Amino acid sequence: MKILVGYASGYGATQAYAEFITEALQQAGHEVEALDARKAKQLDDYDHVIIGGSIRAGNWLGHATKLTRRVIASGKPYDLFVVCLSALSDEGRAMLDEKFFPKLREKIPGVQLDDVGIFPGMKNFEQYRFLVKGIMQNIARKNDSPTEGEQDFKDFDIARGWVGKLKF
Numbered sequence: 035m036k037i038l039v040g041y042a043s044g045y046g047a048t049q050a051y052a053e054f055i056t057e058a059l060q061q062a063g064h065e066v067e068a069l070d071a072r073k074a075k076q077l078d079d080y081d082h083v084i085i086g087g088s089i090r091a092g093n094w095l096g097h098a099t100k101l102t103r104r105v106i107a108s109g110k111p112y113d114l115f116v117v118c119l120s121a122l123s124d125e126g127r128a129m130l131d132e133k134f135f136p137k138l139r140e141k142i143p144g145v146q147l148d149d150v151g152i153f154p155g156m157k158n159f160e161q162y163r164f165l166v167k168g169i170m171q172n173i174a175r176k177n178d179s180p181t182e183g184e185q186d187f188k189d190f191d192i193a194r195g196w197v198g199k200l201k202f
Contacts, residue, residue: 035081035202036065040074042087042098047155047188048117052086054190055115058197071097077108082202088155089118089130094138102142113200115151115193122154122187151196154187 037059041052049070056068067080077083083105087098094116105112116134120126135147 036079037067037082037084037202038074038077038080039066039068039084039086040071040098040101041068041085042071042095042101043117044088044090044095045155047153048086048088048095050188051115051117051153051190051193052084054193055084055086055197058194064202071095071101074101077105077110080110083110083112084115084200085112086115086117086151089116089120089134092134092137094134094141099138099141102145106142106144111202112146113149113151114145114147115153115196117153117155119155119187121152121192127152149196149199151193153193153196154189 039052039056039059041048043049043052049068052068056066059066071085071087074083083101085098085102085105087095089095102112102114116130118126118130120130120134130152135150138147139145
């Protein structure tokens, strides 16, 4: 099976998961290509598409949304994953169910969200642009967490378990 893993990554965590998923599926015998969602223009050659995107300010990155719309319009089977710091807690995951997924359903009519992969990301205050850095530092202060440097919460065991449940 030929699979595309299209991703929209703000600061690298989603890309890291996309590359991990690609390698795991290749080891399982599939032909897999990972591409930035902005470069994933041609869908005809793929049997299945996996789309991943970071969540920023409660929204999925736009190029993940656009790719998902194109995949749905093409009729190709697909799976989705999201990367966000909310995945670190039960409360955060509940917030995704209550606020993020309904908003995504509005933005992408007909999207299937039954078995979405939800993976924790990372903070890297040195990479953030001024406005994003300020917002992230305010959130960190409210949670009594560090406001500088890099904090990596990626969990490839969660991603491995999700990949193992995919049905092609």
